[in-house]
Each structure stands twice: as structure tokens, then as C-alpha cells.
Amino acid sequence: MKKAKRKIIGFTTTIPVEIIFAAGHVPCDLNNIFITDENPLRFIEKAERDGFPKSMCNWIKGIYGVVMEKGIDTVIMVMEGDCSNTKALAEILEFKGINIVPFSFPFDRDRHALKRQIDKLIEYFNVDPEALNSVEDEIKGVREILKKIDEMTWREKVVTGYENHIWLIRSSDMLGNYKKYGKMAQDFIEETKSRNPIQGVNVGFIGIPPIITDIYQFLDAIGAHVVYNEIQRQFSIPFDTSDMVERYLTYTYPYEIFARIRDIKREIKKRGIKGIIHYVQAFCFRVMEDVILRETIECPILTIEGELPKPLDTRQKMRLEAFIEMLKEKDN
Ligand code: SF4
Numbered sequence: 001m002k003k004a005k006r007k008i009i010g011f012t013t014t015i016p017v018e019i020i021f022a023a024g025h026v027p028c029d030l031n032n033i034f035i036t037d038e039n040p041l042r043f044i045e046k047a048e049r050d051g052f053p054k055s056m057c058n059w060i061k062g063i064y065g066v067v068m069e070k071g072i073d074t075v076i077m078v079m080e081g082d083c084s085n086t087k088a089l090a091e092i093l094e095f096k097g098i099n100i101v102p103f104s105f106p107f108d109r110d111r112h113a114l115k116r117q118i119d120k121l122i123e124y125f126n127v128d129p130e131a132l133n134s135v136e137d138e139i140k141g142v143r144e145i146l147k148k149i150d151e152m153t154w155r156e157k158v159v160t161g162y163e164n165h166i167w168l169i170r171s172s173d174m175l176g177n178y179k180k181y182g183k184m185a186q187d188f189i190e191e192t193k194s195r196n197p198i199q200g201v202n203v204g205f206i207g208i209p210p211i212i213t214d215i216y217q218f219l220d221a222i223g224a225h226v227v228y229n230e231i232q233r234q235f236s237i238p239f240d241t242s243d244m245v246e247r248y249l250t251y252t253y254p255y256e257i258f259a260r261i262r263d264i265k266r267e268i269k270k271r272g273i274k275g276i277i278h279y280v281q282a283f284c285f286r287v288m289e290d291v292i293l294r295e296t297i298e299c300p301i302l303t304i305e306g307e308l309p310k311p312l313d314t315r316q317k318m319r320l321e322a323f324i325e326m327l328k329e330k331d332n
Pocket residue numbers: 057058059060082083084085208281283284285286
């Protein structure tokens with residue numbers, strides 16, 4: 001089989017990244033490039049200069065800005081199961097000359113439909129089945145290490161909520177090199193072994209990853225320990241199955257909310273969580289999910305809305321402080 005030239009493949013949310021690695025390309029989660037940049041606001045400004053409205057989710061504008069600035073020519077876009085803005089963004093990017101590869105997670109979690117999507121991606125990237133098997137085996141080992149980091153956050157309490165967030169969120173593309181990422185994660189575990197357990201009331205973080213830049217650090221400072229990052233954990237695909245279709249059917253994020261609720265309830269119990277912070281993004285349709293979450297999660301919930309990649313404002317800080325104080329009093 002003739003090997004395609006190695007190139008960067010962008011994507012807008014977690015996809016079966018095993019396929020991109022097996023094709024010999026470098027996967028790149030555009031969200032991570034946007035939010036970890038020294039000046040993420042410039043991507044938003046670029047999008048607004050090109051005509052994106054102010055009253056629109058800034059993650060979308062950030063992704064657009066990254067694709068334009070970094071010269072990424074192929075982007076896998078999740079048309080079903082991620083974001084209501086994806087279709088329009090795909091059209092704009094295609095219009096700008098970007099090669100769009102559509103992928104979908106079927107809303108009804110239909111196995112055959114998902115398998116068809118996975119097979120299409122394998123075919124598109126001309127992936128050798130043997131190469132895919134070997135990547136799947138190796139990546140399983142990396143995901144085990146990430147599971148250990150997650151466990152060390154709530155069981156031994158030697159990993160901070162921010163570290164947990166960073167390790168799990170970057171697992172969507174493993175920084176473009178899963179072998180190196182696995183080694184870095186293993187080294188990180190060694191480094192944490194001499195730490196003392198973190199004190200603080202156990203809180204969980206649910207909803208999409210926050211655009212706010214200092215929320216974890218602020219929670220640490222006011223005596224809260226984030227022991228659960230719901231969606232980031234899902235991005236790390238911590239499911240023990242060798243069947244790729246099963247793996248991405250068990251993944252909760254792209255489907256209806258009820259599997260997410262079951263996952264959240266299970267983890268609240270397991271991790272001894274006293275309160276939940278539900279992060280929502282301004283102008284995101286997922287804000288509406290707060291209605292169901294508030295009625296189904298039997299744990300105090302504080303909803304925090306963010307808009308720009310900036311530190312917390314005074315009002316958000318005061319709300320977080322009052323919430324954590326209330327949890328501490330309840331816990332005594
Ligand atoms: S925050 Fe919501 S609207 Fe924004 S990209 Fe994510 S899913 Fe889409």
C-alpha cells in the first residue's frame with residue numbers, strides 16, 4: 001500500500017484518533033491549539049473581522065481563526081453529535097478552500113450507522129488494517145496511563161484538578177504523537193509520587209471544557225479540589241474494549257444527555273463529590289441541558305457561564321466562593 005504524505009489533520013471535537021495515527025498523519029485538536037495559545041483572543045478577532053457575529057460561541061470563532069492562521073488544509077468535522085454550528089462552519093471553511101472530511105456520531109447510538117462512519121474514515125485515509133490494529137493496541141496502553149492519572153486525582157489526591165483537566169483534554173490528539181504522550185504521562189505519574197494529598201472539598205466539573213483561563217487555579221485557592229472532569233474524561237476514552245465501534249458507542253459526549261447523567265451520577269458516588277460546577281458557554285445550545293441536569297443530579301450544582309478566554313470576573317469569583325463555602329459548611 002502506497003503511504004500518503006504525512007500531514008496535519010485538524011478536527012473540531014474528539015474523533016476515532018486511532019485512524020489518523022494509523023494513516024501516518026498527525027492529528028490536531030483545533031480546540032486545544034486555540035485555547036493553549038498565548039493570545040487566543042486574536043483567533044476570535046480574526047473570525048470577527050471576517051464577518052462572524054459577536055453573538056456567537058467563541059470556541060467556533062477560535063477554531064476558525066486557528067484553521068485560517070495555521071494553514072491547516074484538511075479538517076474532520078463532526079456534523080452530528082457535537083455542535084449545532086458545525087454545518088455552517090464546515091460550509092465557510094470549504095468556501096475558503098479547506099478540505100472537509102465529515103464524520104457523525106448517530107444520535108440514536110446506532111451501531112451499524114457508527115460502524116459505517118468509522119469505515120468511511122478508514123477508507124478515506126486509506127488505512128492499513130494491520131497498522132490500525134497495532135496503533136489500537138499501543139494507544140490502549142496510553143489510555144491506561146491516563147486512567148491512572150485520573151484515579152490519582154480522586155483516590156490518592158496527588159493530582160490537581162487542573163492537571164487532570166490538561167492530561168485528559170489533550171488526549172483527543174495526544175499532542176500529535178501518542179508514544180511520546182504516553183511517556184510524558186508516565187513521567188508525570190513518577191513525579192507525583194512524592195506529593196502529599198491535596199486537601200479541599202471534593203467538587204466535580206461537568207459540561208464542556210471551560211474557556212475561562214484560571215478557574216481551576218481559583219478553585220484550588222479557595223479550598224476546593226476538582227476530582228472529576230466529566231467531558232475531559234470522556235475525551236480520554238477510558239473504556240476497556242478492543243472493539244473500536246463499541247469504544248465510541250460507550251463514549252457519552254456526542255449522544256443524548258441521559259448516558260451522561262448516568263455517568264455523572266456514578267462518578268459522584270465513586271469519587272465522594274460534594275458539589276458540581278456546571279460550566280456552560282455563552283451562545284451554546286448546550287446551555288439548555290442545565291434544565292435537565294438540575295433536575296436529575298442529586299448534588300448541589302452551580303452553573304458558571306463563560307464567554308471569552310479570560311480570567312474569572314469578580315462576580316464569578318464571588319459566586320464560586322459562596323458555593324464552596326456552602327459545601328464546606330455542609331461537609332462539617
Ligand atoms: S461551546 Fe457549544 S456552541 Fe460552542 S463549539 Fe462547543 S458545542 Fe458548539
